[in-house]
Amino acid sequence: MYIDVEKGVRINVHDINPGSGSRPVVFVHGWPLNHRMFEYQFNVLPAYGFRCIGIDLRGFGESDKPWHGYTYDRLGDDVAAVAEALDLQDAALVGFSIGGPISLRYLARHPAHQGSRIRKLVLIDPAAPAFARRPDNPYGMPVEQIDDLIRQTAADRPKMLQDLSLQFFNRNVGPGLLNWFVSMGMQAASYATIQFLVALRDEDVTNDLRAIRVPTSILHGVHDKVVAYPIAQRLQQGLPGSTLQPLYNSGHGSVVDEMDAVNAALLSALR
Template identity: 35%
Template sequence: MPFITNSKAKEQVDIFYEDYGSGQPVILIHGWPLSRKSWEQQVWKIVEEGYRCISYDRRGFGTSSSPWDSYDYSALASDLNTLIEELDLKNAVIVGFSMGGGEVVRYLTDYGSTRIAKVALISSIIPLVKQKPDNPAGVPEDALDGIIGALQKDRAGFLKEFSKGFYNFKENEGERISQAQLDYDFTIASFASPRATIQTALAWMHTDFRPELKNVTVPTLIVHGDADATVPIETSAKQAAEGIEDNIFKIIKGAPHGLNVTHPDELNELLISFLKK
């Protein structure tokens, strides 16, 4: 099984990854609280189009190891950097979904763009989730505190319902996903480290990336659904598009947060077109 080891971390961390295809490397960073498996509908398309596709499990999730501490974004970006250095990737494209957008921006902040050709932010939390006086469209802090409380009290119960909101799922309304997909997501999320699930949630809830948008100096694709009830477009993609100079901003009409599953054809078309530019 392929692992890279981040021995520079406070606690040694083993990151599991999958590496398919050849050509320009495309690195996929998954969202919270899932794993690399959430990219199922993108991996095959990226490889089929002639690219090398690398997806990995964030520390604490999937098959990667689960340290007790160090789930801030700089720690997470250090795992990405170790992957890029160990595989000696150059001219790479980093694609971050939801929470993964934070790793993209923090990587560019901490390590620069020498090895990076482009980046993509898909349903990303960038630049800020939390509501503040200067970010009125954000999620109120008491709602974020409620998520942490629910995870501490009944993590499995919370995750069971969370995935429904991920896809704007309502029973008997002609869904674009199946109950089996919800069950699959629940299985992945529930087997993640409880500690990592909470600590990474705190990271995406409270990290303000607005000062770091200036560090995104490579061509950037921003894709968001206008029906995203998990990460509101006003506080995320629209602000990211205003703060990142060289970007292409695409809105998928009617798409929820988990548009990589509900709208794979639309997302894949946008992503492949961006890769080929």
């Protein structure tokens, strides 16, 4: 289905197992992917009574691809618009990688949704509170490296995605999974892929953390080469009452690297 989030912009939403009695879970994907990255969660959670709602963020997957709107503020407002359009109540929110800061910004900008529309938050390998390296975030990705990804995307996006796929997982995945990753990335608009990198480089949700009032669980691969594990430790320290579960056999792609452990942790956190 498609949901209008602003004039001229529709967001694609994949809704699995809707109906009375199913507990809604909203999934916000990472860069440069789309809702299909949660395939191995969508295979499992509905059997336990969960309604899985996968959002394609603007510019990605089957959503509209406007030139504008790739800030955390606008992307967070898009998630809010989906929650309101579906009239979600007592839903859980799962944010992966950049989906983490987008989810945090959404809740900070829409505090009335906390405890009503959204009751729990799960962050998987989140690029939060900041992605880029800076004095208060020494384990972040160097700005020069992010700028190089921007240049690679502008010059040869398929090669950038192929190279990134080799860093994403912590196990020897076959060509099928690597091609799956690249094909999702190629469904995005190139300019959206670049603008998400700009947001990752320039934005910071540290000040949003104090506004989060829902129970929060963080899952993070200790071998993550994209968002280093110490960033998750810093995030947990900034979210009083949150929990951090290390995934000892995962890189950044923990939803595939340790799909069984991630699914078990999700089932535990979402109950």
